[in-house]
Amino acid sequence: MTLTRPAAQMTQVLTQLEEVILGKGRQLRLAVSCLLAGGHLLIEDVPGVGKTTLARALAAALGLEFRRVQCTSDLLPADLLGISVYQQGSGDFRFHPGPIFTQLLLADELNRTSPRTQSALLEAMEERQVSADGQTRPLPRPFFVIATQNPQSAHGTFPLPEAQLDRFLLTITLGYPDPRAERELLLSGGRYSAAQRLPAVLDGEQLQAAQQEVAQVHVSGALVDYVQLLVRATRESPQVQEGLSPRAALGLLSAARAWAWLAGRDSVWPDDVKAVFGAVATHRLLSRQSGLPQPELVQALLAAVPIP
Numbered sequence: 001m002t003l004t005r006p007a008a009q010m011t012q013v014l015t016q017l018e019e020v021i022l023g024k025g026r027q028l029r030l031a032v033s034c035l036l037a038g039g040h041l042l043i044e045d046v047p048g049v050g051k052t053t054l055a056r057a058l059a060a061a062l063g064l065e066f067r068r069v070q071c072t073s074d075l076l077p078a079d080l081l082g083i084s085v086y087q088q089g090s091g092d093f094r095f096h097p098g099p100i101f102t103q104l105l106l107a108d109e110l111n112r113t114s115p116r117t118q119s120a121l122l123e124a125m126e127e128r129q130v131s132a133d134g135q136t137r138p139l140p141r142p143f144f145v146i147a148t149q150n151p152q153s154a155h156g157t158f159p160l161p162e163a164q165l166d167r168f169l170l171t172i173t174l175g176y177p178d179p180r181a182e183r184e185l186l187l188s189g190g191r192y193s194a195a196q197r198l199p200a201v202l203d204g205e206q207l208q209a210a211q212q213e214v215a216q217v218h219v220s221g222a223l224v225d226y227v228q229l230l231v232r233a234t235r236e237s238p239q240v241q242e243g244l245s246p247r248a249a250l251g252l253l254s255a256a257r258a259w260a261w262l263a264g265r266d267s268v269w270p271d272d273v274k275a276v277f278g279a280v281a282t283h284r285l286l287s288r289q290s291g292l293p294q295p296e297l298v299q300a301l302l303a304a305v306p307i308p
Contacts, residue, residue, distance in 0.1 A: 006210035007213070014029065020054075030170055031172060034279075039169025042147050044151065045151075055104070055146040060197070064203075065103040069107050079098065080117060083095075103204055105145050108147075110148065126167060142207055142211070147168070170276070170279040217258075226307055231243065233301050240286065242284075242285075277301075285298070
């Protein structure tokens, strides 16, 4: 497959991101695949490992309008969606859009806000629109949510409900940097300011053109068989409380298409499905043993399902 202009631009985006988020090439590729597939991204990790920096760098490199909301326990849905204010002169109410009216929204520490405010994101993430004061208002295109959350063991967190988690296409964990990357980080004084200064490689319209190319990546019948076998394995495994939904299966195919497209191919291989399966499944699967998603469970499922 010959690289098209959008594909070449996306390769440049990855190169720029790797200069800001050091030593995390796979996680960056997953994050870009998520946006190319039109999905939303959840980043779960301890504070201070670069979650916010990654979101800011993605917005800058992709030329997207960016807003950040710091989620706290007293954050209200109106603080996110917007509010109507009475205009004394005209006697009318004028809607003042909230920060959700942007192209890339960072909901920082989403699990520190109340379930009521968490649920305010559901319509926006699924329908790309906001209903307020009896009116439905479309959101900008493209529209992405990148949410970060602290580990559930952290103080003052509200677990995200299953319906909310299922709206996120992928989950990634950055983890601590390796010693070499951390030394470079220490010597440079951090990377957040560099993330803000990244030159835009493309804009929203070009990103949507790339998404259209991704959607055209070929998926064979045998590949669909493999995806169905994987999904069925999650539903029939005695180690899993609830298997993957049809929405998750569709997301798995979309993410695999994006992964293949980034590799310069026009068809999806089983290895593409394997590469994204953990990021698609981990936040959706619940192990019967511990009650927590387990990466080991994902690997066991991949090992147990043969390629047709």
